[in-house]
Amino acid sequence: MTDLSDPATFRVELRKWLDDNDLTPTDDHSLAAHLAQFFRVQRALYDAGWGRYGWPEAAGGLGGPALLRAIVGEEVVGRRLAEPGPYSMLEVLAPTMIDYATPELAAEMLPKLLSGEEQWCQGFSEPGSGSDLASLSTRAVPRGDQWIVNGQKVWTSFAQFSKRCILLARTGDANTPAHQAITAFFVDVDTLGITVRPLHTMHGVDEFCEVYFDDVAIDGSRLLGAPGDGWKLAMDLLPYERSTCFWQRIAYLYSRFDALIDDVKGVGQAADADMGAAYLALHTLRCRSRDTQLRLAEGQKLGPDTSIDKVLLADAEQRLYDTVRDLLPGTIELDDTAWRTEYLYSRAATIYGGTAEVQRNIIARRLLDLGKE
Ligand SMILES: Cc1cc2nc3c(=O)[nH]c(=O)nc-3n(C[C@H](O)[C@H](O)[C@H](O)COP(=O)(O)OP(=O)(O)OC[C@H]3O[C@@H](n4cnc5c(N)ncnc54)[C@H](O)[C@@H]3O)c2cc1C
Known part of the structure; x- marks a missing residue:
């Protein structure tokens, strides 16, 4: 067997x-x-x-x-x-x-x-609340067995293909402490009052959307956790968004590194140092990712340490596509190939899942104890 x-x-x-x-x-x-x-x-x-x-x-x-x-x-x-x-x-x-x-x-x-x-989506970010997620203003108020939601989300990846959304909304009153004033819901995207509008991106793949909530009724059975648990849920979710979520992406970047080797050979470009640096960044990321996998396998809870994974991912991805730009002159700027789309998308790696600056703040404050930002 x-x-x-x-x-x-x-x-x-x-x-x-x-x-x-x-x-x-x-x-x-x-x-x-x-x-x-x-x-x-x-x-x-x-x-x-x-x-x-x-x-x-x-x-x-x-x-x-x-x-x-x-x-x-x-x-x-x-x-x-x-x-x-x-x-x-x-x-x-x-x-x-x-x-x-x-x-x-x-x-x-x-x-x-x-x-x-x-497919499901994640309704956290709002036009005025990205890095400062706790300031979100989409509001949910209880009515009988239901909650009524009004507000707007933005950058909601794959919302146009999604059946469900994990949504954060503000609840409680003016006296509720900020981090206990957010509640999480599991919402059907086809509920009356939800409007999904795809946004046009610079890399031409319209993967995220604006999502509007106008008097959307959500059944109380669709609460995730208790009222006020939304911030805790977000803090538990973000480590996954900064580590495990990239396992497949790393394999993809390796496959693109292999493709770059072929393309560079094709133009007879001498590129050892640049390729070496790109490979080293990728390999460092994979080692870190493997360590995260093993910690998970041991039953450890992921936390602020995953900001390291996120910084390494963004660095490796952007370095790889910068190498493409430098070693294949004009490919990014002039040719309509996958390299250009991917180069442009790689710029988002220092934004999604929490920006590079925010990750470095977390590393400085919570891992290195270097004081406030
Ligand atoms: C491709 C992509 C997909 C996404 N998918 C989703 C999704 O599915 N669901 C979802 O909810 N969100 C999603 N997002 C949104 C993402 O989480 C936010 O863009 C991100 O958290 C940053 O927020 P912001 O865009 O409002 O920028 P802001 O928070 O306005 O930041 C603007 C600039 O200020 C800097 N800054 C802000 N605060 C600090 C600070 N304290 N110290 C130092 N610098 C600071 C930032 O680093 C940044 O450079 C996605 C974003 C992208 C790019």
């Missing part, structure tokens, strides 16, 4: 399965096609069991350390069967649902996310 709890065996068996099951994507590179392909891959992996390892049984998983699902993501994205972007919501929102939803809600909803039946 094959022991799939052993990561090395798991990888070998998964590779065999991926060799035998053709999940090659189409040539359509639109965002909608990438999402459809992601759902297709997730469905196949879930049905075959691979997509359920590393998730608890209560969530529709088959258990085992999170390392197993990191291996799945690495193999799938490393083979370019799916793009890394949609994985981020899965890795960020599923652990939050496991920790904060009622067991009934988690058992009903999580298999839909894991199996690619549904």
Whole structure:
């Protein structure tokens, strides 16, 4: 009997399965096609069991350390069967649902996310509240068994493809301490009063949206945690957004590094030092990420230490695409290739999940005890 709890065996068996099951994507590179392909891959992996390892049984998983699902993501994205972007919501929102939803809600909803039946989104940021998330002003007021929500979110990734949203809203009154005045909800995006408007991005892939809430009624059973637990939920969620959420992305960046080697050879460019620096940044990131995976496997709780993962990710990603810009002159500026789209998107790495400045503040204050920013 094959022991799939052993990561090395798991990888070998998964590779065999991926060799035998053709999940090659189409040539359509639109965002909608990438999402459809992601759902297709997730469905196949879930049905075959691979997509359920590393998730608890209560969530529709088959258990085992999170390392197993990191291996799945690495193999799938490393083979370019799916793009890394949609994985981020899965890795960020599923652990939050496991920790904060009622067991009934988690058992009903999580298999839909894991199996690619549904996409979900994260409604935290607002036009005036990004880094200073605690200042958010979307408001929820209780009415009978329901809560009525009014306000606006922005930068909500994949909202136009999402069935559900984990939403933060202000609750309580003027006397409620700031960090106890936020409550989290699990909202159906097709609820009356929700309007989703995709935003146009500079890299041409319109992945995030404005989301408006006009007298949106949410049932009390859709609270995540208790009223006032929203800030705690956000603090527990953000470490995932700064670490585990990048496991697939790292595999993708390695595949792009390999592609760059080929392209650089093609133009006969001598580039050892630049390529070495880009590789070193990638390798440092992967080592750090592996350490995070192992800490998770030991049952440790992720916290401010994941700001290090986030800083390393942003540095490695931007360094890789800066190297493309420097070694393939004109490619970013003049050619309509994937390199340009990816270069432009890499600029977002120092913004999403908390900006580079905010990560460095966290590292300085909470890890190095260097005092206030
Ligand atoms: C591609 C992408 C996807 C995203 N997806 C989502 C999503 O799905 N859901 C969601 O809720 N949000 C999402 N976001 C939003 C993201 O979380 C915010 O953009 C981020 O937190 C920064 O907030 P802001 O844009 O309001 O910038 P601001 O907070 O206004 O910051 C502006 C500048 O001021 C600096 N700054 C702010 N405060 C400090 C400080 N204390 N010390 C030093 N410098 C400071 C920042 O570093 C930055 O350079 C996404 C963003 C991007 C780019």
